[in-house]
Amino acid sequence: MNIYVLLKRTFDTEDKIVVNDGVIEDDGVEYIINPYDEYAIEEAIQQRDKHGGEVTVVTVGDEDSEKQLRTALAMGADKAVLIEVEDDDIEDQDQYSTVKILEAFFEDKEVDLILAGNVAIDNASGQVGPRLAEKLGIPYVTTIVGLEIEDGVAHIEKDVEGDIEKIEVSLPLLVTCQQGLNEPRYPSLPGIMKAKKKPLEELELDDLDLDEEDVEGKTKRVDVFLPPEKQAGRILEGELQDQVKELVSLLRNEAKVL
Amino acid sequence: MNFELTEEQKMTQNMAREFANDVIRPRAMEIDKEGKFPEDIFKEMGKLGFLGIPFPEEYGGSGGDTISYALAVEEVGRACGSTGLSYAAAVSLGASPIYMFGTEEQKEKYLVPLAKGEALGAFGLTEPNAGSDAGGTETTAVLDGDEYVINGEKVFITNASYAKTLIVTAVTGKDDRGKNIISAIIVPTDAEGLTITEIHDKMGVRGSNTTQIVLDNVRVPKENLLGDPKAGFKQFLKTLDGGRISIGALSVGIAQDALDKALAYANERKQFGKTIRSFQAIQFMLADMAMEVELARNMVLKAAWLKDQGKPFTKEAAMAKLFASETAVRNAERAVQIHGGYGYMREYGVERLMRDAKLLVIGEGTSEIQRIVISRNLD
Numbered sequence: 001m002n003i004y005v006l007l008k009r010t011f012d013t014e015d016k017i018v019v020n021d022g023v024i025e026d027d028g029v030e031y032i033i034n035p036y037d038e039y040a041i042e043e044a045i046q047q048r049d050k051h052g053g054e055v056t057v058v059t060v061g062d063e064d065s066e067k068q069l070r071t072a073l074a075m076g077a078d079k080a081v082l083i084e085v086e087d088d089d090i091e092d093q094d095q096y097s098t099v100k101i102l103e104a105f106f107e108d109k110e111v112d113l114i115l116a117g118n119v120a121i122d123n124a125s126g127q128v129g130p131r132l133a134e135k136l137g138i139p140y141v142t143t144i145v146g147l148e149i150e151d152g153v154a155h156i157e158k159d160v161e162g163d164i165e166k167i168e169v170s171l172p173l174l175v176t177c178q179q180g181l182n183e184p185r186y187p188s189l190p191g192i193m194k195a196k197k198k199p200l201e202e203l204e205l206d207d208l209d210l211d212e213e214d215v216e217g218k219t220k221r222v223d224v225f226l227p228p229e230k231q232a233g234r235i236l237e238g239e240l241q242d243q244v245k246e247l248v249s250l251l252r253n254e255a256k257v258l
Numbered sequence: 259m260n261f262e263l264t265e266e267q268k269m270t271q272n273m274a275r276e277f278a279n280d281v282i283r284p285r286a287m288e289i290d291k292e293g294k295f296p297e298d299i300f301k302e303m304g305k306l307g308f309l310g311i312p313f314p315e316e317y318g319g320s321g322g323d324t325i326s327y328a329l330a331v332e333e334v335g336r337a338c339g340s341t342g343l344s345y346a347a348a349v350s351l352g353a354s355p356i357y358m359f360g361t362e363e364q365k366e367k368y369l370v371p372l373a374k375g376e377a378l379g380a381f382g383l384t385e386p387n388a389g390s391d392a393g394g395t396e397t398t399a400v401l402d403g404d405e406y407v408i409n410g411e412k413v414f415i416t417n418a419s420y421a422k423t424l425i426v427t428a429v430t431g432k433d434d435r436g437k438n439i440i441s442a443i444i445v446p447t448d449a450e451g452l453t454i455t456e457i458h459d460k461m462g463v464r465g466s467n468t469t470q471i472v473l474d475n476v477r478v479p480k481e482n483l484l485g486d487p488k489a490g491f492k493q494f495l496k497t498l499d500g501g502r503i504s505i506g507a508l509s510v511g512i513a514q515d516a517l518d519k520a521l522a523y524a525n526e527r528k529q530f531g532k533t534i535r536s537f538q539a540i541q542f543m544l545a546d547m548a549m550e551v552e553l554a555r556n557m558v559l560k561a562a563w564l565k566d567q568g569k570p571f572t573k574e575a576a577m578a579k580l581f582a583s584e585t586a587v588r589n590a591e592r593a594v595q596i597h598g599g600y601g602y603m604r605e606y607g608v609e610r611l612m613r614d615a616k617l618l619v620i621g622e623g624t625s626e627i628q629r630i631v632i633s634r635n636l637d
Contacts, residue, residue, distance in 0.1 A: 067265070074269060186277050189307030189320035189330075192269045 001053035001149075001171075002109070003044045006102065006116035006128065007072060008034040009065045013121060022224045033068045036117025038184035039177035043147060044115050045076040046182065051149060053112070054078045058105065060098050062086055066200065074187030074195040081105070081201045083208070092217030095127040100215045102128070103135040104208040111138070113154075114174040118143050126176070133174035141167055143178040267326050270311070274330040277306065278337035286338035289465035290610050293458060295420060296341060296465060300348075304375015308334075309349055313357050317365050318373035324500075324562040328507040332555070335511030336518075339614030340465030342511055343621075346504035347416035347466075348372070351622075352379015355425055355442060355497045359485030368423055368444055382412040382426040382471055383494055389414075390627045392427065392491060395440055397473065399428035401480060406430075406443055408476040414621075418454045418469040421447050425484060426473065427494060441490035444482040451476040462613030499572050501622045502579035503565065506558040509582035509618045513551040516589035516611050520544060520596045523606075540596060547589045554582035573635035580628035583618035590615040 011017070012030035019025070033041070044055045056079045057072040059065045069080035083101055090097050106114075116129035126142070133140035145164070146157030149171070158165040159178045187195075205212065236243040252258040263271065282299060289296050303309060311327040313319025327349065335342025353372040356364055356379075371377045388394035397410025408428055418424055423446055430441040447454060451474040460468060485493050521544055524535040534540050557578040564571035590611035594601035601608045619625045 067268075070265060071269060071272075074273075186306055187269065187273050188305075189270060189273070189311055189322060189326075190315060191307075192266055192273065193315075193321040195269070196265060 001047065001051050001112040003048055003053055003055045004106075004109070004111060004114045005037065005040045005044045005055060005057045005072070005077065006114065006132070007037045007041070007057050007059045007065075007068060008117070008120045008122075009059065009061050009068045010034045010120055010122045017226065019224055019226050024224060031064065031068065033071060034117050034120045034122075036119060036121070036177055036179070038117075039179065039181045040115035040117055041072050041075055041077060042182045042184040043177055044113075045185075047113065047147070047149060048078075056081060058102070059083065060085055060101050069200060070195045071187055073198045073200070074191040075185055076187075076191060077198075079199045079201070081203060083203045083205075085205065089205075090212055090215050090217070092220055093215070094217035094219045095125050095131060096218040097215040098128050099131040099135060101205070101208065101210065102132050104210050105203070106132070106136055111136070111172050113149075113171060114138075116174070116176045118176045118178045129174055129176040136174070138172045138174055139169050140174040140176070141169060142176045144175045145178050145180040147175065147181070263325070263329075266322065267329060270322060270326040271329040271333065273306075274308070274333035275336075277303075278333045282334060282341050283337040286341075287604070287607060287610070289338055289340050290462075290614075291464075291604070293460075293464040295344065295467045296338075297420065299341060300344070300375065300378065300420075303334075303345065307375070308345065309353070309375035309378075310373030312349065313353065313369065313373045317357065318370040320373075324503060324565045325559060328503055328558055328562040331504050331507040332511040332514070332558075335508035336515045337511075338465070339508070339512055339611070339617075340463045342508040343463045343466040343614075343617065344378070344417055346501070346508050347381070348378045350501040350504040351381035351497060352417060352421065352425070354500050355381065355484060355493065356444070358496065359442070359493050361481075363481070364444065364484065371422065377422040378417045378420045380415055380418040380421040380424045380469075381494075381497065382415045382418070382424050384412060384414045386411055386413055390623050392440065392494065393438065395427055395429055395438065397426065397428040399430050399441065399443055401430075402477075404480055405477045406480055406482070408443065408445065408473045408478065410473050412471040412473075414457070415469045415471055417467050418447065418471055419456050419467045423447060424471070426471075427490060430487060430490075433488070439488055439490070440494075441487050442484040442493055443478060444484055445473070445476060445478050449476045449478060461616060462610070463617045464613075495572075498622060499575045500565065502575040502628075503558060503561050503571075505618055505622050506554070506561065506575070506578035506582040509579070509586040509615070510551060510555045510558055512586040512611055512615050512618070513547070513554060513582065513589040516586070516593035516608065516615075517544070517547045517551055519606070519608050519611075520547060520589075520593040523597050523600075534596070543592045543596060547592055550581075550585040551589060554578070554585045557581055573632055576623075576628040576631040576635075579623070580625055580632070583615070584625060586615035586618050587612075 009031050012032045015029050048055050055077040057077045058081045060083045119126040130140050141156050143159045144156050145159045148155040152171050156167045307320040310319035311322040315321045331346050334345050356369045372379045399406040399408045425442050429438045431439045453472045455470045457468045524540050527534045561571050561574040561578040593608040600606050
């Protein structure tokens with residue numbers, strides 16, 4: 001099977017987000033593989049180990065994304081592709097841009113299965129996977145928590161707001177992976193030492209016959225701001241009756257929601 | 259001069275940190291309290307290749323370098339001193355001598371399972387009357403036909419209850435000047451006449467396995483002799499040099515954990531209407547802790563780098579071990595002090611660091627021995 005994984009490099013979940021003049025500061029920030037993409041990598045490796053074939057991890061990002069690709073290789077992926085796009089290259093880069101680039105990349109590829117994360121934890125749009133499938137003209141299933149492939153048919157368990165929907169769909173196919181699908185492995189130490197020897201292809205827009213204008217975003221970012229800081233909670237005291245009265249009065253006069 | 263870690267070293271550090279935080283750290287308190295060796299954690303570490311970091315793939319290793327190994331020991335030790343000590347001893351003392359001095363057959367037979375983490379290694383040098391004064395070794399190995407017959411006693415041997423093979427040092431004869439010739443011999447732990455008893459109730463690193471070993475007419479084939487029969491003494495000095503790097507790395511881990519915990523507590527604890535972090539008395543302690551842990555780490559990595567470059571590193575390894583272990587003791591003590599009364603309680607996890615750190619200025623050569631080694635290597 002030709003298995004592809006779409007990977008995004010994101011902020012470490014433990015980093016504090018600092019916004020300055022409408023821009024998120026990235027000084028001293030640690031980057032990681034988008035946690036949902038880790039499920040995709042793990043699933044890709046497991047499917048390959050079961051059915052044979054090759055796992056290729058693809059990312060659209062700047063040159064620093066090589067680190068996350070190497071980690072995916074250390075986990076067990078076979079090849080990696082970095083489609084290098086520097087931050088300021090593309091105007092209003094958004095999901096449209098990323099899908100356009102990936103569409104061009106997959107144009108001449110034989111694909112059986114593409115796996116992506118359910119969402120990226122930074123912008124959390126969850127759009128790149130489904131929109132790419134649409135462009136490639138292949139079916140897609142989002143938020144999967146189970147995948148068995150038999151004779152070219154995928155038996156999928158999809159998370160539907162906590163319930164499970166069972167779906168059968170033929171390959172080629174794109175899925176996005178939800179928490180619960182698997183337990184992503186740690187890269188093994190021999191894997192880490194070997195990762196450098198595995199092929200990592202670097203492509204630019206030129207190599208995909210794309211111009212910067214072709215991939216200009218369709219959305220504009222108007223503002224970036226942090227949510228207001230949470231106020232400390234209050235615990236009411238006294239008789240239950242009085243507490244209810246106080247609560248209603250607070251909701252009416254202070255919070256002004258009644 | 260380049261202080262940047264390589265891609266592989268960084269990945270090793272990240273992976274070890276993640277594994278230690280997810281798997282080891284949540285267990286650290288229980289491991290200490292119950293004094294129970296975490297065998298399951300070692301199985302998992304084995305599968306991930308932790309135990310084979312500095313050995314080539316052909317011997318079941320991960321094909322990494324000493325720096326990567328030191329970074330991994332630091333992260334494991336940062337999460338749990340007991341696990342860190344067992345790990346460092348398994349690789350540096352149990353497996354390394356076979357890699358450095360073993361024949362091809364010995365490496366195939368004994369190193370491969372150790373590097374793959376299928377078994378743990380142990381190194382029996384210390385005796386009731388001989389430790390760093392290895393010349394005073396009383397255990398003897400006498401050749402009888404094709405076998406060595408070994409008699410003697412070893413103490414404070416790490417990991418032996420969980421080991422399939424031991425390396426023991428023994429007197430095999432006398433040289434021309436009448437001095438004892440000391441050799442290293444590989445002994446399977448199921449050999450007849452070999453008794454391994456666990457020593458419970460230690461002050462710290464309580465989850466690591468510490469044993470006493472009695473060898474009573476233990477017979478092993480003479481092919482089990484490790485390396486040069488005449489140079490056993492030199493061999494284990496070399497083994498100890500490498501071991502010191504790992505004890506240094508473990509010390510850095512504990513010193514770092516002490517700093518992390520002290521800093522977090524200082525930021526949180528309020529007295530006189532402010533966090534105690536805003537008091538200079540605390541700031542000065544935190545600054546000293548951070549400075550010393552950084553210096554210790556640099557020295558450990560320098561010694562590891564020298565070893566990787568094939569350059570002499572005896573003096574640097576002793577300096578790294580000495581400074582890092584004393585830093586761990588100081589930082590743990592300061593962390594308890596910053597925590598005040600809470601620090602004296604087990605729940606806050608800093609009193610454990612104090613107990614664990616104390617082993618590091620004693621084991622694998624006391625601080626005093628390190629100073630002798632350093633002094634001996636001054637021109």
